[in-house]
Amino acid sequence: MFAMRETFSRAALAAALVVVVAACDRPAPPPEPVRPVRVATVTPQAFESRSSYTGEVRARYETNLAFRIGGKLVARYVEIGSEVKKGALLGRLDPDDTRLQIQNARAQLNAAQANFNQAQTELNRYRKLFESKVVSQAELDRRQNTYNTAEAQLESVRSQLRVAQNQMDYTELHADADGVITAISAEAGQVVASGQTVMKLARPEEKEVVFNVAENRLDELRNATGIAISLWAQPETEYSGVVREIAPGADPATRTYAVKVSVQNAPASMRLGMTASVTILRRSDANVIALPLAALYQKDDKPAVWVFSGTDGEGKVELRPVQVAAYIEKAVLIADGLKQGEKVVTAGVHKLIPGQTVRLLPEVAGGKP
Numbered sequence: 001m002f003a004m005r006e007t008f009s010r011a012a013l014a015a016a017l018v019v020v021v022a023a024c025d026r027p028a029p030p031p032e033p034v035r036p037v038r039v040a041t042v043t044p045q046a047f048e049s050r051s052s053y054t055g056e057v058r059a060r061y062e063t064n065l066a067f068r069i070g071g072k073l074v075a076r077y078v079e080i081g082s083e084v085k086k087g088a089l090l091g092r093l094d095p096d097d098t099r100l101q102i103q104n105a106r107a108q109l110n111a112a113q114a115n116f117n118q119a120q121t122e123l124n125r126y127r128k129l130f131e132s133k134v135v136s137q138a139e140l141d142r143r144q145n146t147y148n149t150a151e152a153q154l155e156s157v158r159s160q161l162r163v164a165q166n167q168m169d170y171t172e173l174h175a176d177a178d179g180v181i182t183a184i185s186a187e188a189g190q191v192v193a194s195g196q197t198v199m200k201l202a203r204p205e206e207k208e209v210v211f212n213v214a215e216n217r218l219d220e221l222r223n224a225t226g227i228a229i230s231l232w233a234q235p236e237t238e239y240s241g242v243v244r245e246i247a248p249g250a251d252p253a254t255r256t257y258a259v260k261v262s263v264q265n266a267p268a269s270m271r272l273g274m275t276a277s278v279t280i281l282r283r284s285d286a287n288v289i290a291l292p293l294a295a296l297y298q299k300d301d302k303p304a305v306w307v308f309s310g311t312d313g314e315g316k317v318e319l320r321p322v323q324v325a326a327y328i329e330k331a332v333l334i335a336d337g338l339k340q341g342e343k344v345v346t347a348g349v350h351k352l353i354p355g356q357t358v359r360l361l362p363e364v365a366g367g368k369p
Contacts, residue, residue, distance in 0.1 A: 035351065037317070038361045039308050039343040040295070044287035049328045050279055051220055053259075055211030057231075057274040059202035060244075060262065062182065067093055068170040070194045073186055078199070080184055084175045091186075091198060093171040102168060105161035112150070112157040119143075119150035179203040180272060207266040208244060209276045212256035220328075221246060221259060226281035229263055231274055240264045241278065288325050289334040295346040296324075296332050305338070306345035306352050313360045317345060317352055 071093035078090050126143040129135045179201045186198035209229055213221060227241040241261040250257055261278055263270065297304045303324050306317045322337030338344065343360075345352065352358070 034314065034357050034359045035348070036361050037306075037308070037345045037352070037358045038347045040291060040346045042289050042338045042340055042342045042344060044289050044340055046283065047288050047290050047333055049220075049282045049331075051217065051282075053211045053213065053278045053280070055209040055259075055261070055276050055278055057207055057263075057270055057272055057276050058210050059179070059182075059204050059272055060206040060208050060260075061177075061203040063176065063179075063201045063203075064197040065090065065173060065175075065199050065201055066195050066197050067091075067173055067192060068194060069093070069098075069167055070192060070196075071097070071171065072191050073188055073198070076184070076186070076188050078181050078184075080181055082181045084179060084181065084201070086175055086177050088175045089172060090175055090181075091173040093192075095168060095171045098164065098168045098171055101164040102161070105157065105164040109154075109157045109161050112154040116147075116150040116154045119147040123147040173198070175201060177201070177203050178205075182272065202272055204272060206262065207270055207272070208260050208262045209241065209278055210258060210260050211278055212251070212254060213246075213259050214256055215250065218246065218257060219326075220280050220282060223282060223326075224280045225283045227261055228279040228281065229261065230277050230279075231270060232277065233274060234269070235277075239266065239270075282328070289338055290331050291334060291344060292346050293327075293330060293332055295344055295349060297349045303332075305334075306349050307338070308343040308345060308358065308360070314357065315360075316355050316357055319352075319354055 073091060074094050075092045076090070077092075078084060078088075084090065123143045123146070126135055126140050130137065130140045181199055182202045183200040184198070186192050186196070192198055221243055224243065227243065229239045229241045230237060241263055243259065244262045245260040247258040291305070295305055297306060297319065299319060299321065302321055304319050304321045307320050308317055309315050320337060323335045325333040325335035327333075345358075
């Protein structure tokens, strides 16, 4: 039994020696290849970005014009594009029914005036009789009430006549300001309701450009340091603009927000409906560092970048947290965390580990995104 155990131990020892010898003969794994990276040199500077949008020139004040009464439109005196002055006659309704109402009101006024005159005469006579003690106080009071009723009816009929005369005036539609007719929605012979829009009047003394902006670009407008407007028909001339209104809700179809920019000192040659280009300018107050978005890395849900340190085109990288000033189109602005002259990896950041050896590729000119 002892001899068998000794034989087994020797065999196990021999097998272990064979494994050790084989391991010693195995070649060492090759060193990890040096990863090439592209970097940009940190250069703090005042940054300016531009975003362009296409919009349409419109009048700031555009009024829907309508008749204050309903009726049949018998005449229209303007066309789309007509320039009108304040008070100009734009359209007319059939006045026959209104004329009959005036005649009826005048007849009622004559009747009420006759009743009033009779009541007044009787009141004066009964006052004299009362002073002579021929009639009682109760009889005089009845005549006084009759007079008061006739006077009230007379005033009511007068008011009805004034209303009928106003209705006659309402059969004509006049321009309430100087402007241009931009739309017409009723033709002669058509019956229109009270308050129904029949045309639109634009007042061109103050113009604006209307365009749509995606929700992720609204901050550019709110933080804009300047707005330049140019017409496609006159691209060589620029006009300054001011954001007047940003729609509080998105359009349900396009999911964009309508923006209205007032044009400062708009010339007469800027006609309504022209296509305009709106350029939004943003300038940083302090020096910032512009890097491509691909250079940004996330560590613990906080922004960071890989900083290269080394010489002769080869070195190591370290991950450094940074403070982001703003995100712009295809770039990120860094406010703090980097020093001038440092080199930041701008591509392949998600394949790096701290302390990894890298080799530099030719740097993008100027280090700009």
